[in-house]
Amino acid sequence: MKKAIFFLLAITVLNSCSSRKKANNSTFMKGFFSYYNTLFNSKDALETELKNRDKSHKDNFYEPFIPLLTYDEQPLGTEIQQSNMFGNDAPGVPGRPTTPPGGNFTGQGGQKGATILEISEAKALKTIEKYSVMKSGVEKNKAIFDANILLAQARIYKGKPLEALDGLNYIFSNMPKDxxxxxxxxxxxLAYSKMEDYHRAGEVFAELKNDKIKKDYQKLLTVYYSEMLLHAGKKEAAVDELEDAFAINKNRKLRSRIAFLRGQILASLGKNEEARESFVSAYKYANDFEFEVKSQIEIAKTFNGKNDDYEGARAYLEKISKKxxxxxxxxxxxxxxxxxxxKADKKEEAKEFFAKSLKEKVSDPQIRGLNYYEIGKAYFDDSDYLSAGAYYDSALAVMTYQPSKVLLEEQSKNIKQVTKNYYLVKKNDSILALTKMSDQEKTAYFTKLIDGIKAKEAKEELERQRAERKKGFDTGDYSANSIFASNTGGFQDFGGGNKGGFYFANSSTVARGESTFKQIWGNRTLSDNWRTSARGSSLEDLKNEAMGIASAPDPRRLEPSFYIEKIPTKAEDILALKKARDTASLGLGRMYDAYFSDIKLATKTLYDLVDNKPVEEVELPALYQIFVMxxxxxxxxxxxxxxxxxTDYPYTSYAEFVKNPKNNNFNTSAPEVEKAYADAFDLYVKEKYEESKQLIESSLQKYPKDALVPKFTLLNAFNTGKTAGKEIMILQLEQIALNYAKTPEGIKAKEMLKYLKSDLTIEQTDEQGNAISNVPKPQEIPQATPVSGGPGRPSNDDDIKMEEERIRKLEESASSIAPTATPEQQTRKK
Structure with a gap:
């Protein structure tokens, strides 16, 4: 061992003593130093980032699709590769450095500097710059390949896939035979996929699929390729590729994720049977408790109410939920x-399960929100929109998945608008029904109502007394004998006494506490989320509030006269109620169609409105809406x-539309037609009758089906009266009354004829031929006003008001230049 150590030390000394020039030209030494110096640091920084991301990764099972990779293992392809198609930069574990999305590295002290990925990128660049060995246009240092791969990875994970291609292109250009x-x-x-250039990414991956590559590379390829296909919208191909990925990757956790993602895609394609099999595989291979539970929920979502065994599936879930x-x-x-x-069409049973779920301990706030949503949806399907809105609001309060909240917020907003109109219609209907009753009927009606109030209050009082008895509180003062009597650290005596005592043992303190509570919170039922902003204690209270029924009991609530004297009696008040009711009903029908696509309910609502004989401004749009739907x-x-x-509105824009609804060129009165009408009026006022007639005739030829045709013809009759005399004018008015009987112009023509015809008497003469004077009745020429409305009429209330305001101004303009009687007629009138 000593000899080996001495030999290595000798080599090190000799190398350190050799010239720098020789070391710089040595491919072996550069490869050695590049790995054990800068490249090692780059790799270590990248591994640190991947580990932090993996530890902080938390799946969002409410996204349409989960990502496959969570940076849980390194050797996929090489010892340093691991990526995530979805590019999550999740926050790290407390106490460890992390890379926030687009942010700087933040250590334990909160100091900012370079991010971990920036460190990895910088070290990789330094390796390439310092230790590259180029000979004859070919990179000889094999470690430079790893440096460029690290550089590409760091840039991809930073969200800079275009820059990542630079390092990869260096490999393709200078290391083509590696x-x-x-x-x-x-x-x-992968870089092309991140850039959303799915065509190029598909070409690269497809070419690799056809080549014979190492098995480790195939593992990585199937993962990235399947996710690229999914993002490109090629779900069927993604399912096939995921099947290959499941077969080739043996890692238990990754197989579970592959099976789960495959099940999500199949479910989105409506292939519930195959999706269920895939979710079962995800459950089988899961090594994470959360993943197991969510897999079971996804299996339940694929349940088919027609062919599957509901009782068996329900019993299975009940069994495992207790383990x-x-x-x-x-x-x-x-x-x-x-x-x-x-799905088994057991609606009431479903509602019970959702209610049970709400009573259990919360493990996932999103699931709690979905329970509220499902209960609200059941009410929504039953057209109980107020109850649905209340549950939707509860769902929004606890949901954590933002896309679901955005969609639900929009629906909740729509429901509130529908609810407002619905209860306005219901309330006004009730009041209008009461106005038609006789005094005896009103008294009998409210007497019966009062009997119901008495019975309800008696029942509530009985329940309150039972609840008080169940509390078991005694009114006696046990403070003297209580074990807390001498204990100043016991419960505080809120009764104001000098000695300590048990709070609930003193009836006066209890009563005072109840009074204070009611002053602050009102009457509240014992339920979840009792501390809400709404003072109503139940859905029934909310409905009463919408109907205008006071929640606080009135001292005169048991007197029939208390209710009778509130019923309107004036004709104008009753008419206002009916008009408000009709307008709200029109809006309600439109909302059913626009918000919920419930054409059947919208049609019924609007036909009920028509049968109620509303005013023309409401009836015509209602009929049009029914037809269009x-x-x-x-x-x-x-x-x-x-x-x-x-029949009733034959010369309106609506009539033209219903005759030919598929005519794309059909519109309401165009601006140029309205201008021509105003110009013709102006000419009439300036007594240029012939010019006015010419403009009217040209307009009628150019716009024969416009909504203003009746008005043009009436104005033309005025011109005729000025130029050709009353007799010809009467003939034209008779034609207008016949052709446009249902229009305001036709009705006004009839009114004019009554006066004009009464003025046409046989002229009597004496024997010398002198006329015997007659005193004719004065004639009145009504003013023409534009026809309101049309198929292009706005559908919402605000736009309708704007349109009505525009028509009102046009009417005022018409009134200011309305035709006047001829000088001869004025003389005769005098």
């Missing part, structure tokens, strides 16, 4: 059972709306 070239090609494909450490995850197994019950998928449901539009 036996490890396939490894460099694998990282080249050992699985008992700590009962809430998750109850959730899985609830999912299976839902149903004319393709349910023509019979659309036909009634179509016929009513054609």
């Amino acid at each position: 036996k490890r070239i396939p490894l460099a090609r694998i990282y080249q494909g 050992g450490t699985y008992a700590s995850r009962k809430n998750e197994f109850y959730y899985a059972q609830g999912l299976m019950a839902n 149903n004319y393709e998928k349910n023509p019979p449901a659309a036909e009634r709306a179509k016929q009513k539009i054609l």
Whole structure:
């Protein structure tokens, strides 16, 4: 041993004494120094980063797909390669250096400097710069290959795949015959994948698949290739590649992850049977407790309610949930059972399982949120939107997976809007029904209501007394005999006495505590999350609040007159209630379609509105909405709306649309048509009647189906009255009344005819031919107003208000330039 040590020392001394020039030209010595100096430090830094990431890695099972690699082992391909397709830069273990995403290295003292990956990159660059040996354009130092691979890895893990290609290209250019070239090609494909250049990555990986490469390289290739295919959207090919990866990789943990990812992809493709087999394999090979539980939940998700044995699957989950450490995850197994019950169409049983899960200890906040969501969804399916919204809010409060929260927040927001309209309709319907009752009927109705209130309060009082008896509290003062009597460190006496005593043994302190609690929190039921912002103690309270029913009892609540005197009696108040009810119902029908795609419920809601005989501004859009929702998928449901539009509103934009709904060129009144109408009015006011008539006639030829056609024709009749006389004007008005009977212009033409025709009397003359004077009735020419609405009418309430405001201004403009009586008519009127 001494001889061997002496020999090594002699070689070291001789080498140190040799010239620097000789050492610099030695390929062997450069390879030796490159590895045991800078390259070793680069490798050590990279390994430190990978270990930190592995220890801090935590799977998010609510992402669509999990990553395969978590940096748990080094020798995949070589002793220094390991990567993660998803590039997670997770925080490290406390007390160990980590690389935050895009941040600087932070040690225990919080001091910032170079990141671990930057250290690895810098050392690799120094190795290449200092120890490269180029001869005849070929790199002779084999260690430079490892340096460039380390450089590529450090840059890929830093999120700089383009820069990583620089080091790999050096290998391809200067070390083309190195036996490890396939490894460099694998990282080249990975770099392209990170750049989302899936076409190039696919070419690289496919070429390697066809080559005969080392088995260690094949392991790495199948992992990266399968994940690249998944990100490229080629799920079927990814499943096949994962099958190869499962066969070739023998590491237990990696096989479990491969099987789990394969099951996720198959489930997303709707192949539940194959997905279940894959999740069973994931459970079989899992060496992580969390992975085992989540695999069982995924197996439950693949349950087929039609062909699978529900009772057997449920019994299996109940059995394993009681075994050992699985008992700590009962809430998750109850959730899985609830999912299976839902698929087996056992809705009530499913709701019970989700409720049981909420009562168990929380192991995963996301699972708790999903339980709330599933219960809320059951209420949603039953159209109980207020209850659904309440459970969705509870789900949002505890969920941890942000994408799920974003989607649920949007749905919860929509539900709140629907709920607001729903209960407004319900409340106004109730009030309107009461307004139609006689006094005797009102008294009988509220007497029955009061009987129900009495029974409810009596029941609540009985339950309260029972609860008090169950508490077992005595009203006697036991402070004198209590073991705590002489103990100043016992419970504080909140009753204000000088001596210590048990708080709940004093009835006055208990009563005072209950009073204080109610002042702060109100009446609360004993339940989870009782300290919520809403003062209502139950869903029933929330519904009462939405209906306008006060939660605090009124002293006069047992008197029928208390309710009767609140019923509106004025016609304008009742009309306002009905209009608000109709508008809310129109919005409700639109929301059912826009938010939930529930066309059936939307159609029923809108037809109920139409049957309730709303005002025209509400009825016409409601009929149009029914037609639009149903004319393709349910023509019979659309036909009634179509016929009513054609019958009652034949000369509106809606009528033109229902005649030819697939005409892409159909629009409401275009701006140029409205301008032409305004110009014709302006010419009329300036007494340029012929020019006004010419503009109207050209507009009618150019826009024969526009919604403003009735208005153009009425204005043309005014021009005729000024130029051709009243008789010709009457003929035109009769034609307008016949052609546009259902339009405002047609109705106004009829009104004008009543006066004008009464003014047309037979002129009587005397024997000399002198006319006998008549005193005609004054004539009134109503003002024309634009036709409101159209198929392009905005669907939401804010836009409707804006549209109505625009029409109102146009009407005001029309009124300001409305036609006036002729001078002859004014003289006759005088």
